[in-house]
Amino acid sequence: MKIWLVRDLEPLPTDLGAPRLMRAGMLARTLASRGHQTTWFTSTFNHYSKTHRVADDQWLRAGENLTIRVFRAPGYRHNISFRRILHNRCFAEAFRRYAAASEERPDVLVTDLPTTEAAKVVVAFGLRARIPTVVSIRDLWPDFFVDFLPPRVRPLARMAILPLDAQARFACRHATALVGISERYLAWGQAKGTGRTAAHDRVFPLTYRRLPPEALGETEAVLTKFGILPGKQVVAFVGSWGATYDLDYVLETCRLLLERDDILFVLAGDASSRPDLIEAFRALPNVVLPGWIDSYAIAALLGRATIGLLPYVSKAPQGLPNKVFEYMAYGTYQMATLGGEITGLYAETGIGRSMPGASPAAFAAAIETALADPETLHGRERRVVVFEERFDADKIYAKMVEHIVDVASGRVR
Known part of the structure; x- marks a missing residue:
């Protein structure tokens, strides 16, 4: 199958050093190892080093069946900040433009919450193009955002996150499938997506790939x-x-x-x-x-x-x-x-x-x-x-890949 994975802010296998791959990285590698043509969309900005990998949009090869597309985005210095929201918007808009212009169409789209901006854009594109979408709930974003801001800006922040909440609700309501990292996270996504059909919703916990x-x-x-x-x-x-x-x-x-x-x-x-x-x-x-x-x-x-x-x-x-x-x-x-x-x-x-x-x-x-x-x-x-x-990564991600293929094929197990 041809699978598009849209996830910013994670280490890439092409990053310098020996990066510790997280959920999207391990999922991308598992998809590729199963023979699926996998394209991972992310940004030029490295969330952990707070530096840019490259200056502009680029294609990166990360092994057989795995290609990474990085979009230029502004980055930020602080994880909880309005500039980070700007970064998220820029990344989501870059993917929207790319998807709209591309003649290529995947069999399934996979994205995460956060970010709400990317999740909404991916699900909206899936609806227009009639492509199944899988949204993985990774954080209860933006519900907790205000708690970590200085008190003086919280009233403004509460107003500012209303669009983010609307984006999360749209993504959760219209996704073909929701995946939670726990029962609590899945329930949160289902509550955001009031009225959705939950037949394809599943829990796949976070895990880790231990070095031999x-x-x-x-x-x-x-x-x-x-x-x-x-x-x-x-x-x-x-x-x-x-x-x-x-x-x-x-x-x-x-x-x-x-x-x-x-x-x-x-x-x-x-x-x-x-x-x-x-x-x-x-x-x-x-x-x-x-x-x-x-x-x-x-x-x-x-x-x-x-x-x-x-x-x-x-x-x-x-x-x-x-x-x-x-x-x-x-x-x-x-x-x-x-x-x-x-x-x-x-x-x-x-x-x-x-x-x-x-x-x-x-x-x-x-x-x-x-x-x-x-x-x-x-x-x-x-x-x-x-x-x-x-919680072994190979077992968890093998099951998650099977589920993504089922969603793409319209099967329910």
């Missing part, structure tokens, strides 16, 4: 470079330092555990947006800041870390974020400040503990308790088995 051991190379050299010495109990965080993460909370937790010289916090990710926190963390002898690290270094770190942190702010919209599956892939025990769906997953599988609303003191005490628990220390293999049996 033979690909890791000099793991010990990587750990030594980070300052991780034998005998240290490592508590890790790998992720962006964006607004949904409560890194101030982590800072206070680190301070409370200063006397535990056997515990080392390794907090990876691009922290350039939080210079105040960088200096505060660097002043602590129990903290290492390796900065942005590639997928090989992530594997080395998580394979060594006893605990992985998921420190979300109280208003964070995430239910079951990527980090759950990334940590689980390497058997790292998880400690989160989220409630909701993640609490149920932890209770069911025993792979972590959720403490929504806990003070830094209570969280620090819980870290000490977990590090003293033999199950935390020796249960890595069991946690990896949970991942392999339920």
